[in-house]
Amino acid sequence: MQEVKIFSPATVANVACGFDVLGFxxxxxxxxxxxxxxxxxxxxxxxxxxxxxxxxVEKNIAGVSAQALYKKANPDFGFELEIYKHIKPGSGIGSSxxxxxxxxxxxxxxxxxxxxxxELIEFAMKGEALASADEHADNIAPALFGGFTLVKNTKPVHxxxxxxxxxxxxxxxxxxxxxxxxxARSVLPQQIDLKDATTQxxxxxxxxxxxxxxxxxxxxxxxxxxxxxxxxxxxxxxYDMLKKTAKNAGALGTSISGSGPSIFxxxxxxxxxxxxxxxxxxxxxxxxxxxxxxxSKINTKGxxxxx
Amino acid sequence: MQEVKIFSPATVANVACGFDVLGFxxxxxxxxxxxxxxxxxxxxxxxxxxxxxxxxVEKNIAGVSAQALYKKANPDFGFELEIYKHIKPGSGIGSSxxxxxxxxxxxxxxxxxxxxxxELIEFAMKGEALASADEHADNIAPALFGGFTLVKNTKPVHxxxxxxxxxxxxxxxxxxxxxxxxxARSVLPQQIDLKDATTQxxxxxxxxxxxxxxxxxxxxxxxxxxxxxxxxxxxxxxYDMLKKTAKNAGALGTSISGSGPSIFxxxxxxxxxxxxxxxxxxxxxxxxxxxxxxxSKINTKGxxxxx
Numbered sequence: 001m002q003e004v005k006i007f008s009p010a011t012v013a014n015v016a017c018g019f020d021v022l023g024f025x026x027x028x029x030x031x032x033x034x035x036x037x038x039x040x041x042x043x044x045x046x047x048x049x050x051x052x053x054x055x056x057v058e059k060n061i062a063g064v065s066a067q068a069l070y071k072k073a074n075p076d077f078g079f080e081l082e083i084y085k086h087i088k089p090g091s092g093i094g095s096s097x098x099x100x101x102x103x104x105x106x107x108x109x110x111x112x113x114x115x116x117x118x119e120l121i122e123f124a125m126k127g128e129a130l131a132s133a134d135e136h137a138d139n140i141a142p143a144l145f146g147g148f149t150l151v152k153n154t155k156p157v158h159x160x161x162x163x164x165x166x167x168x169x170x171x172x173x174x175x176x177x178x179x180x181x182x183x184a185r186s187v188l189p190q191q192i193d194l195k196d197a198t199t200q201x202x203x204x205x206x207x208x209x210x211x212x213x214x215x216x217x218x219x220x221x222x223x224x225x226x227x228x229x230x231x232x233x234x235x236x237x238x239y240d241m242l243k244k245t246a247k248n249a250g251a252l253g254t255s256i257s258g259s260g261p262s263i264f265x266x267x268x269x270x271x272x273x274x275x276x277x278x279x280x281x282x283x284x285x286x287x288x289x290x291x292x293x294x295x296s297k298i299n300t301k302g303x304x305x306x307x
Numbered sequence: 308m309q310e311v312k313i314f315s316p317a318t319v320a321n322v323a324c325g326f327d328v329l330g331f332x333x334x335x336x337x338x339x340x341x342x343x344x345x346x347x348x349x350x351x352x353x354x355x356x357x358x359x360x361x362x363x364v365e366k367n368i369a370g371v372s373a374q375a376l377y378k379k380a381n382p383d384f385g386f387e388l389e390i391y392k393h394i395k396p397g398s399g400i401g402s403s404x405x406x407x408x409x410x411x412x413x414x415x416x417x418x419x420x421x422x423x424x425x426e427l428i429e430f431a432m433k434g435e436a437l438a439s440a441d442e443h444a445d446n447i448a449p450a451l452f453g454g455f456t457l458v459k460n461t462k463p464v465h466x467x468x469x470x471x472x473x474x475x476x477x478x479x480x481x482x483x484x485x486x487x488x489x490x491a492r493s494v495l496p497q498q499i500d501l502k503d504a505t506t507q508x509x510x511x512x513x514x515x516x517x518x519x520x521x522x523x524x525x526x527x528x529x530x531x532x533x534x535x536x537x538x539x540x541x542x543x544x545x546y547d548m549l550k551k552t553a554k555n556a557g558a559l560g561t562s563i564s565g566s567g568p569s570i571f572x573x574x575x576x577x578x579x580x581x582x583x584x585x586x587x588x589x590x591x592x593x594x595x596x597x598x599x600x601x602x603s604k605i606n607t608k609g610x611x612x613x614x
Binding site: 019020021022150153158160188189190191192193194198201202204205209212221222227 | 515
């Protein structure tokens with residue numbers, strides 16, 4: 001195999017009560033990449049389309065993770081990357097993770113899969129760190145595995161795949177304002193009340209239980225964030241109204257995707273998801289901010305080869 | 308039915324990463340009570356054996372919860388309670404919860420079960436509040452339901468029953484020093500690092516997942532408490548050595564039971580549990596502190612009628 005075309009999906013991290021640990025994977029929204037062996041050694045980005053991102057390997061997230069893998073593999077050939085980016089950087093739906101995991105997933109395939117999934121995550125975390133000044137895996141893990149993932153540890157990498165109820169759909173609203181992950185992190189306090197922390201882990205334990213038991217009602221009751229949302233929601237115009245609209249339209253729960261500005265809602269069934277989307281669009285239209293929305297089944301496959 | 312004899316089990320709360328929310332039920336360790344209808348209205352404690360506890364209903368945990376139920380039920384007869392207490396108050400294995408739920412469980416039976424399980428928990432929480440100045444349910448819930456329980460909310464009561472892997476055994480060490488729940492709570496900081504909180508909820512999510520998937524290794528890897536243990540373990544003599552001994556003898560994990568001084572270890576299989584117990588007894592014998600130990604399968608029944 002000389003080249004491979006892959007689809008690297010968008011993802012939602014910080015799933016309400018799952019700050020920094022829980023994520024899930026979206027369907028139909030993601031980047032495409034062609035990864036090709038080249039005679040010339042080293043990694044080169046030969047195409048970067050979609051957004052104004054650097055071709056320089058050291059300054060490009062997909063390049064940094066690719067370089068990390070390349071150094072470890074040390075093959076007697078090189079790699080060319082063509083990046084067709086569809087997930088807007090800074091949108092809060094795992095744009096950097098899709099870049100970071102996409103390149104190394106494709107390179108690993110062309111090398112005959114010498115690296116484990118955990119090693120791919122480690123390489124991708126090097127790319128993530130370029131975007132957020134921190135090595136985290138809560139978008140990378142669902143982008144690689146699909147479904148819901150819980151990052152138990154990053155050093156060493158230990159990811160748990162949590163079951164995904166079949167009828168679970170996500171609705172994403174992306175108001176096109178930019179919030180950098182590093183800035184969104186700086187608005188959070190370094191310390192939190194033990195009482196709030198306890199509420200948060202009761203909800204996370206409950207959400208994991210609900211995903212195992214296909215309990216959609218309990219999923220909704222668990223999707224509460226008392227830690228990050230009170231701070232981060234302030235930067236998102238009409239957040240409370242969008243959340244309330246989703247609830248009234250039947251969503252199980254709504255919270256901030258990653259560090260925003262995107263907002264996700266989880267819904268039982270496609271019809272409710274489309275209704276939530278329709279009602280939120282009415283609000284968005286009245287806001288005068290450009291936006292995009294997506295309705296997506298939870299993607300249980302993760303990054304895949306495009307046939 | 309004029310009278311009923313019940314067994315109300317000991318329990319472990321604050322299961323490492325599950326501070327204030329996760330508990331499990333012990334087998335073979337618990338209080339016995341006889342609850343009897345009487346012509347005279349009101350609740351009376353006619354026997355209280357085992358420890359020097361007040362017969363006055365308002366000052367006795369079993370009496371306070373009984374009184375709460377009695378007021379709500381308002382029957383045209385009364386109840387007598389005989390309490391045979393085997394769980395030492397202040398031991399950290401749910402002595403007050405066993406008292407609090409035992410009386411109301413028995414009274415509900417004699418009344419023909421007018422109250423739901425959640426209502427019984429609410430009555431029992433009134434009793435718990437006498438002991439700890441706080442209405443909590445993390446020992447009451449496993450004492451009532453058995454197995455592992457997660458207290459999602461207390462207002463209103465919302466308890467989740469988490470599956471119990473079949474081969475899971477607990478080893479309890481009770482060094483006979485007294486730590487009051489209210490004092491143990493006061494050593495904890497009101498605020499904790501967001502980083503520690505995140506570690507704690509990653510572990511709790513992981514533990515719930517491990518219980519659902521019968522993953523004993525992951526149960527062990529999840530039994531870490533970075534929030535309460537660093538503070539509370541200081542009051543327990545030789546805590547670190549007892550924990551290390553348990554690990555070396557094959558325990559999955561070890562932490563403080565409730566607010567101490569009891570320590571619990573979880574083990575895969577009875578043989579390992581007995582080995583852990585044996586090795587810990589060697590340490591305890593050298594300490595010069597009186598102690599009791601128990602080896603117990605996880606009790607999946609909770610409070611029961613004694614035939």
